[in-house]
Amino acid sequence: METYYDPKDLKKFSEIGEGAPELWKKFNDWYSEVFKEGALSEREKALIALAVAHAVQCPYCIDAYTQACLEKGADLEQMTEAVHVASAIRGGASLVHGVQMKNVNKKLTM
Amino acid sequence: MEARHKSMKAFGNELAAPEVQLEIINRKNGFPAFDSKYKDTGEDKLRAGKIEILQINLGKMCNQVCKHCHVDAGPDRKEIMSRETMEQCLTALKNSDIETVDLTGGAPEMNPDFKWFVTEIKKLDKHIIVRSNLTILVTNGFEDYPEFLAENQVEIVSSLPYYKASFTDRQRGSGVFEKSIKAMKILNGLGYGKEDSGLIFNLVYNPVGAFLPPGQECLEKDYKRELAKNFGIVFNNLYTITNMPISRYLEYLIASGNYEEYMEKLVNAFNPEAAKNVMCKYTLSVGWNGYLYDCDFNQMLELKVKTENSRHIKDFNQQILEGREIITGQHCFGCTAGAGSSCGGELT
Ligand code: SF4
Ligand code: SF4
Numbered sequence: 001m002e003t004y005y006d007p008k009d010l011k012k013f014s015e016i017g018e019g020a021p022e023l024w025k026k027f028n029d030w031y032s033e034v035f036k037e038g039a040l041s042e043r044e045k046a047l048i049a050l051a052v053a054h055a056v057q058c059p060y061c062i063d064a065y066t067q068a069c070l071e072k073g074a075d076l077e078q079m080t081e082a083v084h085v086a087s088a089i090r091g092g093a094s095l096v097h098g099v100q101m102k103n104v105n106k107k108l109t110m
Numbered sequence: 111m112e113a114r115h116k117s118m119k120a121f122g123n124e125l126a127a128p129e130v131q132l133e134i135i136n137r138k139n140g141f142p143a144f145d146s147k148y149k150d151t152g153e154d155k156l157r158a159g160k161i162e163i164l165q166i167n168l169g170k171m172c173n174q175v176c177k178h179c180h181v182d183a184g185p186d187r188k189e190i191m192s193r194e195t196m197e198q199c200l201t202a203l204k205n206s207d208i209e210t211v212d213l214t215g216g217a218p219e220m221n222p223d224f225k226w227f228v229t230e231i232k233k234l235d236k237h238i239i240v241r242s243n244l245t246i247l248v249t250n251g252f253e254d255y256p257e258f259l260a261e262n263q264v265e266i267v268s269s270l271p272y273y274k275a276s277f278t279d280r281q282r283g284s285g286v287f288e289k290s291i292k293a294m295k296i297l298n299g300l301g302y303g304k305e306d307s308g309l310i311f312n313l314v315y316n317p318v319g320a321f322l323p324p325g326q327e328c329l330e331k332d333y334k335r336e337l338a339k340n341f342g343i344v345f346n347n348l349y350t351i352t353n354m355p356i357s358r359y360l361e362y363l364i365a366s367g368n369y370e371e372y373m374e375k376l377v378n379a380f381n382p383e384a385a386k387n388v389m390c391k392y393t394l395s396v397g398w399n400g401y402l403y404d405c406d407f408n409q410m411l412e413l414k415v416k417t418e419n420s421r422h423i424k425d426f427n428q429q430i431l432e433g434r435e436i437i438t439g440q441h442c443f444g445c446t447a448g449a450g451s452s453c454g455g456e457l458t
Contacts, residue, residue, distance in 0.1 A: 041328055042324070042328055043332065070317070071321050073315075075272060076276070
C-alpha cells in the first residue's frame with residue numbers, strides 16, 4: 001500500500017539541497033552547530049529534539065531522534081519522560097486556551 | 111529477546127560455528143570491502159606495529175551468559191587455558207619487552223590457575239589488567255579475589271552497560287546490576303577507583319541494542335554523576351565500546367531484523383583516523399589453547415595470525431609477529447566506526 005510517509009525517504013533528506021544548495025548548506029551548518037555540546041549536553045539536546053519531534057508529530061524526526069537519544073546515552077525512561085513533557089505542553093496549551101473560551105463566554109452570556 | 115542461560119554452542123545453534131558467522135559477515139551486501147576502505151588511511155594494508163599488550167584469553171567459561179557476548183561464553187563452556195599454556199605465555203613474556211598483560215575470558219577468575227598465573231606475571235614486573243565481570247567477585251568461593259587483585263596492583267576493567275539496572279540487566283541478566291554495585295562498593299573499599307590509591311578501576315559501556323555508542327567523555331560525566339549520587343561509587347575512566355557483529359551479538363542482530371542496518375551504520379561511520387589506531391596494531395591475542403590471533407574478535411572467528419612460523423605462544427617470536435599483516439574482514443568496521451572502538455575504548 002502506498003503511504004505519504006516511507007522510512008526510506010529519511011535517507012533522501014539531503015536531496016532537498018538540490019533546489020537551493022546555498023540554503024541547504026546554511027541550514028546544515030547551523031543544524032550541526034545547534035546539536036553540539038554546549039551549556040546543554042548532547043544527550044539533553046537529543047531528548048529535547050525527541051520531545052519536539054513528538055509535538056510536531058514528525059515520524060522522520062521520531063525515528064531519527066529515538067536513535068540519536070540512544071546513541072547519546074539516554075534510555076527508555078528518559079525518552080518516555082521527554083515525550084510526557086511534549087504531551088503535557090500540548091495538553092496544557094489546549095487547556096490554557098480555555099481561558100479565551102471563558103473570556104468570550106463571559107462577554108456573551110448573562 | 112528472552113534471557114539466556116546457555117551459550118549458542120550448547121543449544122547447537124549453527125551460528126556458534128565461526129565459519130557460519132564469517133560467511134554471513136563477509137557477504138558485502140553492496141558495501142565496500144574493509145580492506146579497500148582501509149586505504150583511506152593512506153596506508154596500503156593493515157599491519158601490526160610494536161606489540162605493547164599481550165591479551166590472554168583464559169577461557170570461555172563464565173558465570174554470566176550476556177546476550178551480546180562475542181565469546182559465546184557461559185557456565186557450560188569448558189574450554190579454559192591449561193597451566194602448561196600459561197607457562198608458555200610466561201616464557202614468551204620473559205623473552206619480550208611487552209609491558210602489559212591483559213587477562214580476559216569468559217570470566218578469567220574462573221580459571222583454577224588464575225591466582226598462580228597473576229602472581230607469576232607479577233614477578234616479571236609486568237602491568238596486569240583483568241577484565242572482570244564484577245558479579246564473579248561476589249560469587250561464593252571468589253570473595254577473596256578483590257583483595258588478591260588489590261595486593262597485586264592489578265588494574266580492573268569491568269563492563270557496566272548502563273548506570274541504571276534496566277539496560278544492564280537486559281543485556282547481562284537479571285540481578286546483574288545489583289551484584290555489580292555490590293562488587294564495585296567492595297572494590298572502592300579497597301581503594302580501587304580512588305585518586306592516588308594507584309588502584310585503577312575502569313568501566314566499559316557498550317550499547318544495549320543495535321546502535322552505536324555515545325561519545326566517551328560526555329557519557330563518562332553522566333556515569334560519574336549518577337553512580338556517585340545514587341550509590342556513592344567512584345571509578346577512573348569510562349571506555350565506550352562498539353558491539354562487534356559476531357557471535358551472540360550477530361545472533362541478536364539477525365533475530366531482531368537489525369543486521370543490515372547495523373552493518374550500514376558501521377560502514378557509513380568509517381573513520382580513517384580511528385582505523386589508523388585499531389588495537390591489533392599494538393595488541394597480540396592468545397587463545398585458551400595457546401594459538402595467536404590479531405585480536406580477541408579474530409580469535410573467536412578462529413582466524414589465526416598469518417605468521418606461519420609463530421602461530422602458537424610456544425613458538426612466540428616477537429620479531430616475526432611485529433609488522434605482520436593483519437587478517438581483516440567486514441567485522442573490522444566495528445573497530446573503525448565513529449570515534450573508533452577497542453578494549454581501551456575510543457581511538458581518536
Ligand atoms: S560478555 Fe563477559 S561477562 Fe558476559 S558472558 Fe561474555 S564473557 Fe561473560
Ligand atoms: S576486528 Fe580485530 S583485526 Fe579487525 S580491525 Fe579490529 S582489532 Fe583489528
